[in-house]
Amino acid sequence: MADSAQVVREQDPVRSVLRADGSLAGDPRRALGLTPEGFVDLYRKMVSIRRADQEALNLQRQGELGLWGQFLGQEAAHVGATMALEPTDWIFPSYREFGMAMCRGIDPATMLTVFRGLTHGAWDPRKFHFAPLAIPVATQVPHAVGFAMGSRLEGSGEVVLVTFGDGATSAGDWHEAMNFAGVFKAPVIFLCQNNYWAISVPLPRQTAGRIADRAAGYGFPGIRIDGNDVLAVFAATRAAAERARRGDGPYLIEAQTYRMGAHTSSDDPTRYRTAAELEAWSSKDPIARYERWLRAEGLLDQAGVDGIGKEAESTAEKMRTRLREAPAPDPGKAMFDRVYSRPSPGFQQEREEFESSLESPG
């Protein structure tokens, strides 16, 4: 992509890693600091999250989940970005980052209880350094910036990655957060997963400019990369994280990718996009192309591919079983327990009245 060359600037930390066409310069093994196992692990994780994503869609179709938003096609962004961070770095997701959550070690079955309607949030963000899903678009972006400002104030060294789609860049919160990040030099990475479609609205209807270019207006660099190239995402995120950790402030990464599935299980993309477009993006599939590269490098063989496929199958199977066995929590607990740290007597009384109304017959 010739576009990248115009965005990459002298001070850009990924310059030495990425060529203008998005390919890697030099020996990627050395540049990325990954071991042979590390390279294979990126593949393993992409295969695993894709299989789990498919299983979640199946579960929705079978009536086990109320809704599912697939991330098919965006596995490179999920895995590359998450694995480039330290485990103590924080991630602020939108609502499609199931793959990132899995990479962070959150039990996928537990996470799916959100889409089964059992809870609004199933994990402790502080344990996994992974914020709750943010469903209102772009609203998580200022949260990430605030956290990063706090990290800088304390000198605690955590870097924050916030991810969002192309649609989010139209929202006011996105602008306000980008501006705050620039002013306060917050150690935050803005990862735009530009998947071209915001439900049914294509990118040209979302913005007339290029997303990566907007960083300049806030006083920090932005880069457009091939978001279906897991190594490019890894390299850009790692470089941005190192830069942020050094105290050099925020960075915007526009990862160009494509939402191969529907917006959610309630959406019908055949109403607004063509089969030809889907076909064109299929050829850029992040897993297939990375697998080719791993094989060519001698890092992976057929036995390895088969083994990883089996592992992913088993993870999906366990997820399905555990989800279907997930107990429905007690209504009083589920609905009242977490509203206040210090509930008032009036609130407690309402809860008791509600709970006794459940116990009384009829």
Place this chain on the structure above:
Amino acid sequence: MAKAINTSLRDALRKNPKTLIFGEDVGPLGGVFRITDGLQKEFGEDRVFDTPLAESAIIGISVGLALKGFRPVPEIQFDGFIYPAFDQIVSHVAKYRNRSGVPLPITIRVPFGGNIGAVEHHSESPEAYFAHTAGLKVVTPATPGDAYGLLQSAIEDDDPVVFFEPKSRYYLKEEIDLPSAAVPIGKAKISREGSQVSVIAYGPTVETALQAARSAEQEGISLEVIDLRSLSPLDTETVLASVRKTHRAVVVHEAPVFGGFGAEIAARISHDAFDVLEAPVARVAGLNIPYPPARFEKLYLPDADRILQAVDAALAYG
């Protein structure tokens, strides 16, 4: 009162190194009402800082800072400028703990109410929007002593609190020894004891209700004035105990009467003390219009005369 709030903020910054104060013009200027005067000088630019002019982000970064372990005390410069932050407050500040189990100890300070001769958007009373939202606590002091103590409680509380400051009463004076005890959230106070009608007010209208009570006394009418102090949680017990004594109630606020917080008070009294009521619960409040130009605000705002008319009607009922 302005000095009491300033002292309360200073004490909160001293007590807990995690307390942060930020907003528009709160640094070297000390805020447009000088409430944060001298704080940046004393505590430095890391803990008391000016932000870009963007209310949604001011509240949005508070969420992240709280998640990181800070106690943010953001200031929204005027009541009418809180609306850009409405989504962050309602969708996240209020619901984050319910979603994640992580408490957000954020205190959002907002000067509110009219009667200061201001231009549009500077005199609003948006408290009902926030009292309607579960997960938030909503408080408003009426006296300097309560301003100090309630703010201490708000900042120490692990739940998010919207702290409405009655800006027309910033210059109200009271002799108090500071630091005074914290005023618990969720406790109303009897500002003046009386026997014939309960006048229930909060924030700027408590002083108005007290003026009405003093006038009524000269005519031999005894009003009990209740200062709610906390709208959410609401101290229904203190209100009901008073009404059980007086059998009549008048609720006062500056916000428009339709769907205002007075409706909640009236409904609770009507339901829980129906047996003792000798007159319908009356509401004396702002008109159902956008806040008027300053020239007309005295006609819009509840004053002692309008309260007394409602009192007379309650006493004459039946």
